[in-house]
Amino acid sequence: MKHVYGPVPSRRLGQSLGIDPIPFKTCNWNCVYCQLGRTSPLVNERKNYFPPAEIVSEAVAAVKAHRPEEIDWITFVGSGESTLHSSLGAMIRELKAMTQLPISVITNGSLLYLPEVREELLAADAVLPTVDAGTDIIYRKINRPAPELDFARFIDSIAQFREQYLGKLWIEVMLVQGLNDSENALQDLAAVLRRLRPDEVHLNSPTRPSCEPWVKSVDEQALGRAQRILGEVAKIVRPAHGDFDLTGFDTVVDAIIAVITRHPVSEEELMRLLAKWQPDRVRESLEDLQSSGRAQVVTRDDHRFWSCVEARYINENLSRCLDGNAHNQGPQI
Numbered sequence: 001m002k003h004v005y006g007p008v009p010s011r012r013l014g015q016s017l018g019i020d021p022i023p024f025k026t027c028n029w030n031c032v033y034c035q036l037g038r039t040s041p042l043v044n045e046r047k048n049y050f051p052p053a054e055i056v057s058e059a060v061a062a063v064k065a066h067r068p069e070e071i072d073w074i075t076f077v078g079s080g081e082s083t084l085h086s087s088l089g090a091m092i093r094e095l096k097a098m099t100q101l102p103i104s105v106i107t108n109g110s111l112l113y114l115p116e117v118r119e120e121l122l123a124a125d126a127v128l129p130t131v132d133a134g135t136d137i138i139y140r141k142i143n144r145p146a147p148e149l150d151f152a153r154f155i156d157s158i159a160q161f162r163e164q165y166l167g168k169l170w171i172e173v174m175l176v177q178g179l180n181d182s183e184n185a186l187q188d189l190a191a192v193l194r195r196l197r198p199d200e201v202h203l204n205s206p207t208r209p210s211c212e213p214w215v216k217s218v219d220e221q222a223l224g225r226a227q228r229i230l231g232e233v234a235k236i237v238r239p240a241h242g243d244f245d246l247t248g249f250d251t252v253v254d255a256i257i258a259v260i261t262r263h264p265v266s267e268e269e270l271m272r273l274l275a276k277w278q279p280d281r282v283r284e285s286l287e288d289l290q291s292s293g294r295a296q297v298v299t300r301d302d303h304r305f306w307s308c309v310e311a312r313y314i315n316e317n318l319s320r321c322l323d324g325n326a327h328n329q330g331p332q333i
């Protein structure tokens with residue numbers, strides 16, 4: 001299937017059937033922690049990147065191929081920004097007419113200032129926008145949005161959406177060491193989140209390779225501090241455990257490509273997911289994929305991750321060359 005994958009274990013949504021409605025890394029942000037590499041170029045145009053009927057028909061076929069208890073959520077989660085697909089609302093409504101399963105949308109929330117996007121998302125059972133910053137300066141440092149995207153309008157539009165929306169508004173905060181984990185940064189974020197009245201705030205920190213090599217996840221102490229400052233609504237999200245549905249893949253190569261195309265995976269995790277094949281066969285296939293340019297290895301903190309070749313990661317040495325100094329200690333605020 002081209003647009004639908006899983007169900008896969010999700011940190012926040014249990015077993016989630018993923019729908020990816022846009023081309024790889026089509027996004028209007030360029031987050032420093034993005035696991036899909038750098039966004040180049042930034043794209044801020046809404047359109048039908050793929051025919052909506054094709055996406056819906058794949059999703060319906062995937063739902064029919066599973067027992068209801070095997071899927072907790074159907075989730076629009078683009079390998080980029082889902083709301084850039086201009087038929088997102090129509091697709092949500094069509095799927096809701098065909099299945100009882102709840103539908104969620106993972107989004108950066110940047111297009112909620114458009115009335116039509118707010119209207120489209122009203123149909124979803126849960127909307128999960130990202131708010132990493134309480135100030136414009138931190139927003140620009142972490143999310144690196146397209147220049148026309150404005151922080152004050154971004155926050156105002158989520159508040160406006162909250163006024164209308166009856167479903168679950170679960171806001172994700174991705175904490176990055178040295179960027180948004182200080183007492184001041186968290187106090188600013190708390191003030192913004194109080195305005196947005198989310199049902200839950202999900203505290204996360206990068207566990208997969210970030211596009212920028214200097215990005216560091218925060219420790220338990222910082223997670224605890226964030227939870228204290230952001231209040232009862234904040235929950236710490238732990239890595240998901242579960243299996244990627246690999247039924248339907250006859251060869252180990254197809255299975256590897258399916259797993260790494262949307263999420264880089266640590267070598268250890270990949271070996272576990274592919275346990276139905278002999279380890280030697282898996283290693284041989286990985287080597288072949290790497291040498292033929294169909295997969296890449298990205299190393300972060302001495303951990304090896306496998307990823308698709310389209311993802312543009314910056315390695316530490318390149319970062320030093322380009323900027324003339326070391327970025328691996330992270331930017332200072």
Ligand code: SF4
Binds near residue numbers: 033
């Ligand atoms: S993390 Fe999401 S919003 Fe940020 S650049 Fe990557 S795809 Fe875009």
